[in-house]
Amino acid sequence: MQLHSHPLNFFQPRPAQPHLPLFVFFPGMDGTGRLLYKQIDGLASRFDLRCLAIASDDRSDWHGLVDRSMQCIITELPEGRQLYLCGESFGACWAMQVASRMAKNIEKLILINPASSFVRLPWLTEGSALSSLLPDNMYPLSTRILANFLTNADRVTPEDRQNLIDAMLSVQ
Structure with missing residues (x-):
């Protein structure tokens, strides 16, 4: 697992595969992405995987979190590379915010149990x-x-x- 020195922890659960589409996972409420482990092997055969992780002491507001996420993604996204965003629970809401600002770059947006229904x-x-x-x-x-x-x-x-x-x- 390789860590990058971005304000958010942006890690690769597998070695980089720049010839494949970039798949960025936005974790749920724990903010770590640790619960993705079951899907990594299946996804790694088709995607270059990244996972955003929020430090436990990070108290960023929504806007700051989205801005920093976009910065992390842009550093990994050369022109013409396909981008898939996947968010789970709280991470699905986070991914939707990023997608709304990067719509022209995104091939697919995958939402898993989005926390957007929480109020219902x-x-x-x-x-x-x-x-x-x-x-x-x-x-x-x-x-x-x-x-x-x-x-x-x-x-x-x-x-x-x-x-x-x-x-x-x-x-x-």
Whole structure:
């Protein structure tokens, strides 16, 4: 995994393949992209992969995050190279913002469970508001309980479930 020295962590999960279209992944709420690991092998055969990652202490506003993302992408995008943006959850909203400003450069925009529907689920909206009232020592327990609602135990391995919980816990 090669790190670039951009304001955002912009890493390559596989060696560069500049002859292939550029695929940029925008991670969900954990901001790390660690949950992409299952798809990397399949994607790497068709794309030159990059993943944006937000440092845990980064408190950038939306505009700053989008601007810095675009700078990272432009450095990897010579004229004529195809660009695919893929965002998951919060990252889907982030990818949409970048796509709206780079529309002429984008071949495809892929959105996975976009968080844009968050406000349509009152129980989730109210639950997230209540989470700020929890004592800090209750957060790990509530995360494990929430993971039961976010995953189907019959379709997710224990390892994958734990990876989701670890990602959720990184958002404290």
